[in-house]
Amino acid sequence: MARQDSSDIIFRRVLAIFPISILVLVAGLFFQLISSSLPSLTKFGASFFVSSVWDPVAENFGALPFIFGTCLTSLVALLLAVPIGVGAAIYLAEYASPQVSKVISILVDLLAAIPSVIYGLWGIFVLVPFMRHSVQPFLGKYFGFLPFFQGPNYGVGFLAASIILAIIIVPFIISVSREVILAVPSVYKESALALGTTRWEAVFNIVLSYGKAGILGAVILALGRAIGETMAVTMIIGNNPTISSSLFSPGYTLASVLANEFAEAAGNMYLSSLIEIGLVLFLVSILVNILARFLIWSVTKGASEATK
Amino acid sequence: MKKIIGLVLGLVVGVSLAFADAVLINGAGATFPYPIYSKWFDEYGKMNPGVQFNYQSIGSGGGIKQILAKTVDFGATDGPMSIDQLTQAPGRIYHIPTVMGAVVVSYNLDGINKGLKLSGDVLADIYLGKITQWNDSRIAAQNTGVNLPNQGIVVVHRSDGSGTSFIFTDYLSSVSSDWKARVGKATSVNWPLGLGGKGNEGVAGMIKQTSGSIGYVELAYAKQNNLPYAFLKNQSGNYIEPTLESTSKAADGASIPEDFRVSLVNSSNPESYPIVSFTWLLIYKQMDSPVTGKAIVDFIKWAVTDGQKYAADLDYAPLPSNVVEMIQRRLTQVKY
Numbered sequence: 001m002a003r004q005d006s007s008d009i010i011f012r013r014v015l016a017i018f019p020i021s022i023l024v025l026v027a028g029l030f031f032q033l034i035s036s037s038l039p040s041l042t043k044f045g046a047s048f049f050v051s052s053v054w055d056p057v058a059e060n061f062g063a064l065p066f067i068f069g070t071c072l073t074s075l076v077a078l079l080l081a082v083p084i085g086v087g088a089a090i091y092l093a094e095y096a097s098p099q100v101s102k103v104i105s106i107l108v109d110l111l112a113a114i115p116s117v118i119y120g121l122w123g124i125f126v127l128v129p130f131m132r133h134s135v136q137p138f139l140g141k142y143f144g145f146l147p148f149f150q151g152p153n154y155g156v157g158f159l160a161a162s163i164i165l166a167i168i169i170v171p172f173i174i175s176v177s178r179e180v181i182l183a184v185p186s187v188y189k190e191s192a193l194a195l196g197t198t199r200w201e202a203v204f205n206i207v208l209s210y211g212k213a214g215i216l217g218a219v220i221l222a223l224g225r226a227i228g229e230t231m232a233v234t235m236i237i238g239n240n241p242t243i244s245s246s247l248f249s250p251g252y253t254l255a256s257v258l259a260n261e262f263a264e265a266a267g268n269m270y271l272s273s274l275i276e277i278g279l280v281l282f283l284v285s286i287l288v289n290i291l292a293r294f295l296i297w298s299v300t301k302g303a304s305e306a307t308k
Numbered sequence: 309m310k311k312i313i314g315l316v317l318g319l320v321v322g323v324s325l326a327f328a329d330a331v332l333i334n335g336a337g338a339t340f341p342y343p344i345y346s347k348w349f350d351e352y353g354k355m356n357p358g359v360q361f362n363y364q365s366i367g368s369g370g371g372i373k374q375i376l377a378k379t380v381d382f383g384a385t386d387g388p389m390s391i392d393q394l395t396q397a398p399g400r401i402y403h404i405p406t407v408m409g410a411v412v413v414s415y416n417l418d419g420i421n422k423g424l425k426l427s428g429d430v431l432a433d434i435y436l437g438k439i440t441q442w443n444d445s446r447i448a449a450q451n452t453g454v455n456l457p458n459q460g461i462v463v464v465h466r467s468d469g470s471g472t473s474f475i476f477t478d479y480l481s482s483v484s485s486d487w488k489a490r491v492g493k494a495t496s497v498n499w500p501l502g503l504g505g506k507g508n509e510g511v512a513g514m515i516k517q518t519s520g521s522i523g524y525v526e527l528a529y530a531k532q533n534n535l536p537y538a539f540l541k542n543q544s545g546n547y548i549e550p551t552l553e554s555t556s557k558a559a560d561g562a563s564i565p566e567d568f569r570v571s572l573v574n575s576s577n578p579e580s581y582p583i584v585s586f587t588w589l590l591i592y593k594q595m596d597s598p599v600t601g602k603a604i605v606d607f608i609k610w611a612v613t614d615g616q617k618y619a620a621d622l623d624y625a626p627l628p629s630n631v632v633e634m635i636q637r638r639l640t641q642v643k644y
Contacts, residue, residue: 056469057492124513132517154462154518156503239467239504250503256467260506264369264469264495266393 030282037276039269048276054241056261061273063280065241069251070284072158073233074226076247077165082219084166085173089215092174093181094203105178112171120235123164128155128236135159136248147245154238159247161237165229169222176221180214181207213300220292227285230255254281330357331603336364337371337384340471340526341587344407344622345384348615352607359603368471369495375401375590381600383590386471387478387495388569400593402642403568404608404635405586407616407624410527410555411475412537412583416515417442417457420536423549425450427541428483428574428582434461434522435480436487437501442520450541457520464514464523467504469495475585476524479573483582524583527555528623544578551581555625558584564631566638584625594643601644609639 034041040048044061051062088108092101132155139149184207192202208215238250239260254277265271335345342365349361364370368385375383376397388403413431415424430446433439439446443456466473477493491497503518505511508529515523515535527550530537539547548554557580558572572584589608595601612635616626627635 053498055498056496057494057498124510124517129517152460154503156514234467234506235510239506240499240502252504260468260504261496262469263367266369266372266495 033275033279033282037272037279040272040276043269044273048273049280052241052243054257056265056267056270059267059269061269061276063254063277065243066252066254066257066277067280067284068243069158069237069241069253070227070255070281072251073162073165073237073253074223074288076158076162077169077226078219078223080162080166081170081173081222085170085218085222086177086215088170088174089177089181090203090208093178094199094207105175108171108174112175116168116229116232117235119164119168120232123160123232123236127163128160131155131160131163140248148247151244151246151248153248154250156236156238157248157250158237158244161233161251161253162247164232164236165226168229168232169225172222172225173218176218177211177215180211180218183214184210213296216292216296216299220289220296223288223292224285227288228255228281230259234259254278254284330360331599332360332362333382333600333604333607334362334380335371335382335384335589336366336374336380337590338368338386338471338587339365340386340409341384341407341624343528344619344624347618347622348607348611351615351618352610356606359607367469367495368474369469371590375592378592378596381591382604384588385590386585386587387474388571388588389590397592402591402593402638403588404591404612404638405559405568405588405627405631406608406611407619407626408555408559408572408584408586409475409624410550410581410584411472411479411524412527412530412535412550413522413524413540414512414515414530414535414537415522416517416519416536417459418519420454420456422536422538424454424536424538425541425547426538428479431540432480432484432487435463435465435500435502436484436490437463450547459520462518462521463499463502464505464511464518464521465499465502466508466511466524467506470507471495471585471587472508472524472526473497475573475583478571478585479583482571482574527552531623540582542578542580542582543574543576546578548579548581550583552620552623552625554579554581555584556628557581559586559631560628564634566634568634568638591642593641598644601642605639605642605644609636612636 040061044051048061048063049067050064052064053060053062054065092104096104132153136153136155136159140153143149188206188210189202192206193199197205233253234256237252237256239252239256240250241252242249258274258277262274265274342363345363349363353359353361368387371383371385372389372393374380376393378398389401394401413426417424426447427450430439430450440461442459442461448456474493474495477491477497481488481493491500503514505514505523508525511523511525512529512533512535515521525535537550539549542548557577558575561577562572562575564570568586568588572586574582575584591604595604612627612632619626
């Protein structure tokens with residue numbers, strides 16, 4: 001056993017402060033959210049999660065449309081962003097020349113640093129008119145038999161918000177996935193190639209399978225960003241608490257209603273309900289994270305068994 | 309090292325001596341009057357270098373919360389405090405009107421510029437979803453000679469809690485009993501339908517882009533951005549263009565109560581535009597500090613008299629003289 005010098009002990013204890021402070025922070029946050037939303041928790045109970053009414057005048061509150069909006073936009077954003085993000089990462093790591101890869105990687109990191117209000121403004125002035133004049137009429141005409149592409153076409157709504165979210169999270173997926181793919185030891189890939197696989201087979205079967213956990217980690221990071229994203233979504237989702245199967249419909253998210261109404265909320269029950277929205281957002285994030293970790297765990301378990 | 313510390317100390321002492329008799333007044337609240345307030349703070353500060361202002365435009369709700377908690381010297385709001393809120397207060401709170409603002413109804417109809425005529429009940433029924441087409445007979449009846457399109461109406465409202473929404477829903481409640489019962493008035497309400505835009509710019513953006521849309525923004529915002537707006541029918545049956553003059557008229561001749569907690573929507577003055585409101589400063593009748601108290605009262609006296617000349621340039625309607633006299637009487641009751 002290594003000699004325990006007093007400096008080692010001090011260093012270890014000092015270091016331990018940092019992770020503990022994270023725990024304290026999360027616990028404190030959770031406690032504060034619960035205690036501030038107690039009036040609303042006791043008044044509405046479970047009906048808060050299933051009621052669709054949000055009426056500040058009558059002080060009657062339910063969060064279902066907001067939960068729906070947050071989950072739907074995040075999910076659609078992931079569906080759009082994951083293929084693009086992982087595809088781009090594979091290209092940058094495996095196929096692009098080093099110069100091209102470097103330039104594009106810098107641009108990707110630049111995209112990740114743009115404040116979301118800029119994306120929101122771009123959404124209002126460029127994306128929303130484009131959705132209204134081109135994308136949604138096209139979808140309505142050729143895919144209108146699906147329930148997702150029906151109803152009046154405003155431009156703003158779930159689809160526009162999901163696309164903005166996808167644009168915001170794609171850089172995270174590219175950046176992290178590229179690092180993960182680059183970190184795959186080249187022996188594996190070279191062995192596969194030496195055994196006569198094509199490049200496509202090597203990438204798909206060896207590199208992606210080896211990097212699966214890391215890529216899923218990138219997706220979770222992106223999902224967290226999508227769930228919590230506020231400004232850009234608020235500006236283009238239409239801010240109407242509706243539950244609809246159509247992506248053309250205007251909607252609302254948990255983060256948006258907080259951003260919109262918190263500053264002017266004066267009544268105690270109103271304020272408490274808004275804080276409970278924050279609590280729900282917190283819980284949704286935790287739940288989604290747990291689900292995603294579970295997914296990673298099950299996937300990597302399968303992978304490690306296969307290599308045995 | 310000692311020299312540097314000495315220098316820093318000297319500087320600190322010197323600076324604090326220089327500002328020893330300066331009064332810092334903290335305020336928070338409404339965003340709507342922020343441009344005129346900052347102009348006033350600037351102009352007043354030039355004449356009275358000893359008085360400094362710190363105003364956080366965090367919204368009316370925040371202003372009310374902070375004056376109740378006494379974390380600021382004055383609050384500011386676009387909607388009067390409720391009786392409930394006033395009884396929560398640790399002392400008597402005075403509402404002091406500073407300027408007046410109007411909310412205009414804007415729309416996007418091909419070939420129709422400003423001046424579409426609308427009455428309050430029609431507007432309420434549009435926002436209730438009872439009137440859904442632009443060529444509805446009730447709209448057409450008020451606009452003979454105007455070629456109204458056979459097009460669906462896209463309703464736009466503010467998504468963020470705001471004094472503008474309060475004034476607008478206050479008006480709809482006053483002209484439609486159905487609206488009053490089903491929706492009511494507040495800074496945020498349960499809108500029966502429509503798209504929500506964040507801020508005046510969000511609403512204006514949606515109106516500009518969406519053909520067939522209707523929405524509401526502050527008069528100042530509509531003028532500065534050249535949005536088309538409707539002429540609204542007032543209580544006397546006249547269709548009135550929203551201007552600073554027709555806004556000021558709403559308080560002229562109206563019966564204003566002593567505490568100024570009055571809604572000016574749907575004024576009985578035949579020349580007044582109907583969607584108008586005061587914006588108020590909130591102060592305690594019994595000020596905690598004699599120095600700050602005096603500074604605030606002196607400032608308000610100046611703002612409602614000499615300060616009013618800055619209002620029109622920033623597209624706020626100045627207070628009519630009868631209201632100014634009432635405020636001056638009210639201020640004599642403030643104790644510090």
